[in-house]
Amino acid sequence: MMGEWEPNIIVIACNWCTYQAADLAGSLRYPYPTTVKIIRVPCSGRVEPEFIIETLRNADGVLIGGCHPGDCHYKEGNYKAARRFKLIQKMLVEMGIEPERVRLEWISGSEGLRFAEVMREFDAKIRELGPLRW
Numbered sequence: 001m002m003g004e005w006e007p008n009i010i011v012i013a014c015n016w017c018t019y020q021a022a023d024l025a026g027s028l029r030y031p032y033p034t035t036v037k038i039i040r041v042p043c044s045g046r047v048e049p050e051f052i053i054e055t056l057r058n059a060d061g062v063l064i065g066g067c068h069p070g071d072c073h074y075k076e077g078n079y080k081a082a083r084r085f086k087l088i089q090k091m092l093v094e095m096g097i098e099p100e101r102v103r104l105e106w107i108s109g110s111e112g113l114r115f116a117e118v119m120r121e122f123d124a125k126i127r128e129l130g131p132l133r134w
Helices: 018-027 049-055 077-095 112-129
Strands: 009-014 036-041 061-066 102-106
Touching (some): 009 018, 009 049, 009 112, 018 036, 018 061, 018 112, 036 112, 049 061, 049 077, 061 112, 077 102, 102 112
Parallel strands (some): 009 036, 009 061, 061 102
16 A cells, blocks of 8 residues: 655755754754655755756756855855756656646855745645656
8 A cells, every 4th residue: 555645855965054954943843844855955956957867857846045145155156056047947847747746045144944844835736736847
């Protein structure tokens, strides 16, 4: 007997901002879905489009989290992430995958509540889209 489907959501989080926000959300006990798994990276600018495509082989949604524009610890990594995100969105459309399955958010280390809210929103969106089959 198969259980009810639960989305698998991967968050690729910048070490300096979004990962710190996730940590703060946990410390302050802001609830967010257990469907969210976090991968810590040095900078959102380090996330290559092929990382996203490979991640979608085992996930229903991917969120890339970085520092707000102007706050990147590596000066312009988040601007690079924004440019790559546009490319990823085009690639997803060409591959027949809903572009809403990949999201880019700027969440600073002090925004634990925002992190939890974004995770709940993204979880709801992925549930609405259903399992990724490709």
